[in-house]
Amino acid sequence: MRLRFTILVFIYCCVSLSSKAQYYDDPQQHQCLKCHSNQTYTFHNDLMDTEEKRLMNPYFVLDTVALKNGVHKVFDCVDCHSYEYTTYPHAANLKLEPMATCLDCHGGDESFASYQFERIQEETQKSIHHQVYGDNFTCSKCHSQHTYAATARNSSNVLEIVQYSNNMCLSCHNNMSKYNLVAGHENPQLVQIHNWLPNQELHFSHVRCIECHTEVVDSLMVSHNILPKEKALRKCVECHTADSRLKASLYKYQNLQKRSDDGTISTVISNESYVIGTHQVPFLKVLSVIIFILTLVGIIIHGIFRILKK
Ligand code: HEC
Ligand code: HEC
Ligand code: HEC
Ligand code: HEC
Ligand code: HEC
Ligand code: HEC
Numbered sequence: 001m002r003l004r005f006t007i008l009v010f011i012y013c014c015v016s017l018s019s020k021a022q023y024y025d026d027p028q029q030h031q032c033l034k035c036h037s038n039q040t041y042t043f044h045n046d047l048m049d050t051e052e053k054r055l056m057n058p059y060f061v062l063d064t065v066a067l068k069n070g071v072h073k074v075f076d077c078v079d080c081h082s083y084e085y086t087t088y089p090h091a092a093n094l095k096l097e098p099m100a101t102c103l104d105c106h107g108g109d110e111s112f113a114s115y116q117f118e119r120i121q122e123e124t125q126k127s128i129h130h131q132v133y134g135d136n137f138t139c140s141k142c143h144s145q146h147t148y149a150a151t152a153r154n155s156s157n158v159l160e161i162v163q164y165s166n167n168m169c170l171s172c173h174n175n176m177s178k179y180n181l182v183a184g185h186e187n188p189q190l191v192q193i194h195n196w197l198p199n200q201e202l203h204f205s206h207v208r209c210i211e212c213h214t215e216v217v218d219s220l221m222v223s224h225n226i227l228p229k230e231k232a233l234r235k236c237v238e239c240h241t242a243d244s245r246l247k248a249s250l251y252k253y254q255n256l257q258k259r260s261d262d263g264t265i266s267t268v269i270s271n272e273s274y275v276i277g278t279h280q281v282p283f284l285k286v287l288s289v290i291i292f293i294l295t296l297v298g299i300i301i302h303g304i305f306r307i308l309k310k
């Protein structure tokens with residue numbers, strides 16, 4: 001029994017030593033993605049001397065298109081991750097490796113000043129997530145360092161901005177496993193919680209979650225202070241008026257202004273047909289003026305004839 005155990009340990013050591021020596025060639029990124037962009041991966045089992053095909057943990061599969069569009073596309077995998085990952089099986093202690101946070105790299109860096117990383121961190125620390133989970137609720141809970149793209153800042157398509165932003169929230173709030181990982185219990189059902197909102201699907205594709213769930217801060221591109229649910233926005237008129245709150249949040253982006261000029265956005269916010277009593281249709285407006293003038297003319301003519309008759 002003990003002999004068999006010793007032999008197994010010996011074999012294990014040999015395997016791990018020999019596999020340590022087996023580095024993948026450049027380019028690193030390509031090598032990593034051979035395994036980390038597919039649902040399955042293959043590797044050589046040195047112990048059995050066989051090629052093996054296994055299922056990849058779906059959470060470890062990276063989206064290669066999103067990687068190429070991300071802000072960190074110039075990085076190699078091993079710029080952020082240990083070079084030891086170039087061996088497979090990966091060494092167990094790599095799980096303990098501390099990873100750099102956004103502020104580690106971006107904090108105090110002049111070239112990224114326009115993003116106001118420090119201010120964002122301050123706001124994030126006031127948010128409900130931070131109040132409940134403290135520093136465990138890292139920036140990476142919402143922002144993947146692999147794929148993040150500054151969409152609100154760069155896109156000129158409202159729907160794209162909304163979808164990108166909302167997916168960051170939904171990737172957790174609509175994913176039982178991810179939510180459970182943070183909270184330790186199941187996620188409340190968003191559809192039921194927002195039952196009071198008509199056309200829920202339409203709203204969720206036209207406004208961001210953060211429009212209703214953050215305090216709007218003018219000086220920041222994207223408000224990061226997620227308020228407790230009691231403070232969430234419920235009043236329809238906050239958005240459905242000409243002086244919509246969306247002007248200070250979703251529709252404030254310079255990159256959208258061009259569209260705003262050609263009227264696409266202003267029709268959305270000043271579409272007052274949703275607010276009773278402010279309904280205005282240009283054709284009817286002109287018609288009513290014409291009727292008014294015709295009536296006036298009628299009265300005047302009528303008056304003139306009456307005076308002439310006298
Ligand atoms: C032969 C396939 C293969 C290659 C090549 C590969 N990996 Fe992995 N990697 C895996 C598998 C499978 C896992 C799941 C955990 C395990 O089996 O060790 C994993 C897990 C990981 C993890 C998550 C560890 C954790 O537990 O949180 C990271 C990070 C990682 N790999 C980075 C890399 C990097 C960086 C490279 C390239 C330098 C790379 N991998 C190359 C197969 C591979
Ligand atoms: C800009 C830094 C950065 C680069 C570049 C990077 N990673 Fe990561 N990676 C991270 C961070 C940070 C985490 C931990 C995320 C977290 O805390 O949830 C991580 C986690 C992972 C994981 C674990 C699963 C997950 O998403 O949490 C895998 C697998 C992985 N990276 C593979 C890769 C591969 C393959 C590449 C190259 C294509 C790569 N990474 C490039 C920063 C980076
Ligand atoms: C390992 C260091 C590192 C980490 C960690 C890191 N970044 Fe970066 N980031 C960089 C570098 C370097 C660039 C510039 C890349 C280039 O020149 O293309 C960059 C670019 C960016 C840009 C685009 C800047 C521009 O104007 O082009 C944004 C936005 C950004 N990062 C956000 C983040 C966020 C959010 C996080 C955390 C989730 C993060 N970064 C984590 C190093 C890092
Ligand atoms: C609760 C989720 C969440 C957390 C946590 C979070 N962010 Fe964000 N962040 C967002 C969303 C949503 C956006 C808008 C995405 C977009 O369209 O660019 C954003 C945008 C950004 C931007 C781009 C703003 C711009 O000016 O273009 C930066 C930079 C950023 N976040 C940094 C951080 C940093 C640093 C942290 C941690 C201190 C953090 N975020 C934590 C959700 C989050
Ligand atoms: C039109 C405004 C509005 C939009 C858009 C909106 N919410 Fe809400 N949300 C609310 C209000 C108001 C409440 C409070 C409901 C209550 O307490 O009955 C709420 C409650 C919540 C809660 C609290 C759940 C609980 O524990 O009871 C979560 C989580 C939440 N919303 C997430 C989201 C996410 C994620 C999105 C984006 C997909 C989103 N919301 C979009 C207004 C909105
Ligand atoms: C990684 C997971 C994760 C992500 C990403 C995430 N959340 Fe949450 N969120 C949680 C958890 C867990 C809670 C429950 C906190 C608690 O127990 O009170 C929560 C709570 C909330 C609440 C309810 C607060 C209350 O008073 O109960 C709102 C609103 C909310 N999140 C909005 C958002 C928005 C908006 C985004 C995207 C910008 C987002 N969340 C992204 C995990 C997440």
Ligand code: HEC
Binds near residue numbers: 203206238246268
């Ligand atoms: C955060 C801002 C916001 C809030 C709060 C909000 N809405 Fe909306 N609503 C929108 C936007 C944006 C649209 C999409 C407009 C468009 O493109 O047609 C929309 C669309 C609608 C539509 C659909 C109109 C159509 O064309 O089919 C109705 C009805 C509506 N909202 C009613 C309400 C009611 C009732 C409330 C309050 C319970 C409410 N909304 C709260 C922003 C908001």
